[in-house]
Amino acid sequence: MKNKKIFLIVLLCAQLMLFSGCWNYREVESLSIVSGFAVDSGSNGSNYHVTFDVLDAKQEKSNSAKSQLIEADGDTIFDAARNVVKKTDKRLYFGDSTLVVIGKQLAEKDLAPILDWMLRDHELRKDIAIAISKENTAQEIIQQKGLQNQINSSSLYEALMENGRALSKIPYVELYQVNNTLNEPGISLALPAVSVLTNMNEPVAGLDGMAVFQKDKLVGFLDDTESRNFMFVTGKIKGGLVLVKQGKDQIATLEIQESKAEIKPVFEGANTKMRVNLKIQCSLYEMHTQKDYGSEDALKKIEKSAESQIQASVKKSIETVQSAYGSDIFGFGSKIYKNNPKDWETVQSNWEEQFKTLPADVTVSVSIQNAGILQSKVM
Amino acid sequence: MQKEIISKKQARYILVMFLLGDGIFGLAPESKQDIWISLLLGYAMYLPVFLLYLRITSLYPGRGFYDIVMEIFGKVFGRAIVFLYICYALFLGGTILKILVDFIHTASLPETPQIVFMVFFMLFCTVMTKCGIEPFGRWCQFLFPFFVFTLVATSIISINAMDFNYLKPVGGSGLKNIVSGAFSIYSYPFAESVMFLTVLGSLKKTDKPRKIIFTGTLIALMTLLVISLRNLFILGPTSFAASYPSYEAVGTVSLGNFFSRFEILIAINYMTTIFAKTSFCQYAAVTGMGKFFHLKDYKTMAFPAGFIMITVGLMFFPSATSLLNWKKTYSYLAQIFELILPLIIWLGGEIRYILKGKAAAVS
Numbered sequence: 001m002k003n004k005k006i007f008l009i010v011l012l013c014a015q016l017m018l019f020s021g022c023w024n025y026r027e028v029e030s031l032s033i034v035s036g037f038a039v040d041s042g043s044n045g046s047n048y049h050v051t052f053d054v055l056d057a058k059q060e061k062s063n064s065a066k067s068q069l070i071e072a073d074g075d076t077i078f079d080a081a082r083n084v085v086k087k088t089d090k091r092l093y094f095g096d097s098t099l100v101v102i103g104k105q106l107a108e109k110d111l112a113p114i115l116d117w118m119l120r121d122h123e124l125r126k127d128i129a130i131a132i133s134k135e136n137t138a139q140e141i142i143q144q145k146g147l148q149n150q151i152n153s154s155s156l157y158e159a160l161m162e163n164g165r166a167l168s169k170i171p172y173v174e175l176y177q178v179n180n181t182l183n184e185p186g187i188s189l190a191l192p193a194v195s196v197l198t199n200m201n202e203p204v205a206g207l208d209g210m211a212v213f214q215k216d217k218l219v220g221f222l223d224d225t226e227s228r229n230f231m232f233v234t235g236k237i238k239g240g241l242v243l244v245k246q247g248k249d250q251i252a253t254l255e256i257q258e259s260k261a262e263i264k265p266v267f268e269g270a271n272t273k274m275r276v277n278l279k280i281q282c283s284l285y286e287m288h289t290q291k292d293y294g295s296e297d298a299l300k301k302i303e304k305s306a307e308s309q310i311q312a313s314v315k316k317s318i319e320t321v322q323s324a325y326g327s328d329i330f331g332f333g334s335k336i337y338k339n340n341p342k343d344w345e346t347v348q349s350n351w352e353e354q355f356k357t358l359p360a361d362v363t364v365s366v367s368i369q370n371a372g373i374l375q376s377k378v379m
Numbered sequence: 380m381q382k383e384i385i386s387k388k389q390a391r392y393i394l395v396m397f398l399l400g401d402g403i404f405g406l407a408p409e410s411k412q413d414i415w416i417s418l419l420l421g422y423a424m425y426l427p428v429f430l431l432y433l434r435i436t437s438l439y440p441g442r443g444f445y446d447i448v449m450e451i452f453g454k455v456f457g458r459a460i461v462f463l464y465i466c467y468a469l470f471l472g473g474t475i476l477k478i479l480v481d482f483i484h485t486a487s488l489p490e491t492p493q494i495v496f497m498v499f500f501m502l503f504c505t506v507m508t509k510c511g512i513e514p515f516g517r518w519c520q521f522l523f524p525f526f527v528f529t530l531v532a533t534s535i536i537s538i539n540a541m542d543f544n545y546l547k548p549v550g551g552s553g554l555k556n557i558v559s560g561a562f563s564i565y566s567y568p569f570a571e572s573v574m575f576l577t578v579l580g581s582l583k584k585t586d587k588p589r590k591i592i593f594t595g596t597l598i599a600l601m602t603l604l605v606i607s608l609r610n611l612f613i614l615g616p617t618s619f620a621a622s623y624p625s626y627e628a629v630g631t632v633s634l635g636n637f638f639s640r641f642e643i644l645i646a647i648n649y650m651t652t653i654f655a656k657t658s659f660c661q662y663a664a665v666t667g668m669g670k671f672f673h674l675k676d677y678k679t680m681a682f683p684a685g686f687i688m689i690t691v692g693l694m695f696f697p698s699a700t701s702l703l704n705w706k707k708t709y710s711y712l713a714q715i716f717e718l719i720l721p722l723i724i725w726l727g728g729e730i731r732y733i734l735k736g737k738a739a740a741v742s
Contacts, residue, residue: 024490119617122486126617127631176631180615338547 032090036099036153038138041106046073050080051139053153067151077117094123099157103138107218127174132211134195144205168240169228170207186333189213214327229317233330235261244306253286265336274360284371299368306366315362326356387586389516394575394595396519396655398568401478405624410560411552414607421564436588438728443580445670451727465667467716472660473691479653481699497689504658505685509678529644534609537632541612566710570717577663
């Protein structure tokens with residue numbers, strides 16, 4: 001009995017040594033951690049040309065981590081990822097990737113095959129951010145050095161994230177949301193666009209409007225204002241500024257505290273109309289004016305002109321999208337599908353055509369909460 | 380051998396953990412956003428079967444399922460039915476084991492051979508079965524609160540990432556899909572509670588199975604509802620396309636950019652509930668074997684049963700995709716054990732009951 005017990009204890013200890021952990025362990029040094037990658041259409045015979053932004057493990061001692069670019073060709077993206085091994089001795093690890101930049105030409109062809117591997121592979125996270133390159137290739141974007149972060153792709157990723165809170169001009173879309181949009185009826189895809197901007201005469205990658213899709217094919221780009229208006233309509237705005245022009249040389253700057261959007265389809269006989277109602281709460285933070293706007297009446301005036309200016313701008317943007325691209329990025333169709341499923345069945349078949357001429361009523365109400373910590377004007 | 384006794388609470392949590400099983404991977408993808416209707420409808424479909432099971436147990440109070448079968452049908456036919464249920468338990472256990480191994484293989488450790496994991500997991504299940512139903516009951520009662528904790532925690536953390544509009548349009552996936560989803564939920568997992576009847580012999584005389592089964596299935600229903608809705612609200616349509624929706628959904632959630640990757644909690648939950656289900660299937664098979672071979676101690680059969688379950692898992696399902704297809708067939712095939720055989724047993728029992736009454740009246 002006693003012998004048996006000792007035998008069992010030895011057996012258990014042996015098990016602790018032998019069977020803890022995974023079947024095949026990999027040291028951190030033997031991995032190349034990919035922080036982001038750029039996908040372009042291939043040049044010499046292969047389908048894809050992928051540039052990986054890989055963290056440099058050797059730089060651990062210095063405070064800021066650095067990254068290195070590795071490019072590879074492949075007929076599929078996974079193929080390209082594995083072909084990297086031809087150049088380095090390490091295998092790529094995608095568990096910490098945060099950003100994918102997709103080239104313009106590739107996005108014009110189709111997006112779905114690129115997303116498939118990212119959704120299927122267990123290593124990639126499903127909340128990875130996706131952006132479309134406005135430049136000729138996505139590689140150009142990921143090549144640019146980040147300003148404050150040495151790692152190019154994570155610098156761009158952080159810009160995307162922070163933009164949501166402080167700028168709210170460009171949508172931030174995660175991988176699974178792309179899949180949702182592609183699979184939902186009555187809504188088209190809109191992704192953030194990135195291009196090479198300049199800072200102190202040096203090129204830097206930055207956000208620049210957004211890309212509009214028809215199904216999974218890129219059809220065009222919107223500029224910052226149109227993109228901001230898209231954010232208004234879809235209710236994604238979390239912050240950002242509104243500039244209100246009051247006649248010549250007079251600009252009031254409002255910071256958005258909260259913005260709510262309500263989209264309601266209205267059916268009048270055979271006609272369908274969209275009613276877009278925006279409620280914006282903001283604060284006055286900068287005044288370039290000769291008049292004194294300290295009084296309540298004056299603030300009311302600013303509210304009124306802000307309302308009319310936002311209304312006109314949003315309406316114009318909706319019409320631009322309708323006439324130029326005819327793709328329902330605002331999700332008007334999806335609103336009908338979700339709230340009036342029966343009406344959706346009748347309009348579903350030629351929704352793409354109907355969207356192009358769909359009238360949209362935009363109403364905006366702006367309320368200014370405060371005027372900062374200055375009572376009157378300067379001078 | 381002295382009789383094992385488990386308390387009311389232990390029995391209830393055994394049932395809950397058994398029912399959750401692999402259901403926490405995500406249920407009935409065909410119901411899409413109407414999964415909650417399917418769940419409720421599936422439970423409603425289960426209720427008549429629940430009454431049937433209750434009637435069977437109330438004919439012979441305080442007896443286990445196999446005892447009742449043997450009592451009603453005698454040695455030969457009784458053995459035949461018990462044999463069928465042993466096969467069912469072994470097969471179900473093997474399937475569940477394979478489901479877990481596939482999950483680990485595809486989602487986290489693709490390079491570990493499946494058989495290695497299966498053998499070790501089965502070894503633990505076998506040890507549990509060898510310990511008997513009493514420690515198992517305590518284990519279930521002990522671990523269920525952790526399960527609830529992770530469920531509530533992940534739901535609360537992800538509340539910011541949730542979009543309740545994904546519920547709309549209500550009924551949009553079509554009646555056919557809702558009903559077929561409801562049927563699969565009825566047969567898998569709810570009506571599998573037929574296997575739970577094997578444990579009733581270990582209850583105290585004063586504990587009513589009616590209450591235990593009812594509250595147990597209700598707790599399981601609530602948990603599954605919360606899980607399905609959480610996945611739907613976080614992931615939207617992607618959750619119907621994902622193989623392991625809970626895992627993906629919780630994986631996208633982060634707390635202030637710093638705390639993230641809570642999906643490991645889900646993986647741990649999978650392990651616990653599947654361990655419970657596999658162990659219980661093994662227990663059901665082993666006690667059946669004990670009755671079938673008329674053994675003094677059923678526990679000696681734990682090892683062979685474990686090996687059979689590993690073999691079943693490896694032989695019948697060469698790939699994870701074959702398992703997904705199998706689930707559709709299974710929900711119909713399982714009706715033999717969940718509905719038809721219990722019906723036969725019930726009819727036999729009623730006839731016996733009447734005959735016994737007459738015999739008592741004559742004498």
